[in-house]
Amino acid sequence: MLRALDYFGSTGERFEPAMAEALALVSSKQDATGRWPLERTHEEALPLPFPEALSEPSRWMTLRALCVTRRAAHCL
Numbered sequence: 001m002l003r004a005l006d007y008f009g010s011t012g013e014r015f016e017p018a019m020a021e022a023l024a025l026v027s028s029k030q031d032a033t034g035r036w037p038l039e040r041t042h043e044e045a046l047p048l049p050f051p052e053a054l055s056e057p058s059r060w061m062t063l064r065a066l067c068v069t070r071r072a073a074h075c076l
Contacts, residue, residue: 002026002036006064009071023072026065036061 001022009015015023029036035057041049052058 002061002064002068005068005072009068015072015075019072023069026068030065031057033057034062035059036065 005015005019005022005026008019026036029039031037037055038052038058038061039054041054052060
């Protein structure tokens with residue numbers, strides 16, 4: 001979900017109100033420290049492994065989620 005929202009947001013198009021449920025799902029994954037866990041590695045698409053273990057807070061997922069939620073906040 002996060003990956004799709006990130007790709008959509010990078011097009012410059014406005015987030016639609018119908019996307020609110022998907023954005024809420026992304027927001028619900030944020031932990032108490034404000035970070036998002038690594039849920040999938042997508043090893044087939046990446047030449048390098050993630051430095052974090054599955055289910056651990058991930059700096060890359062957190063960065064991506066913050067970008068998506070920031071873009072959405074300006075559009076909805």
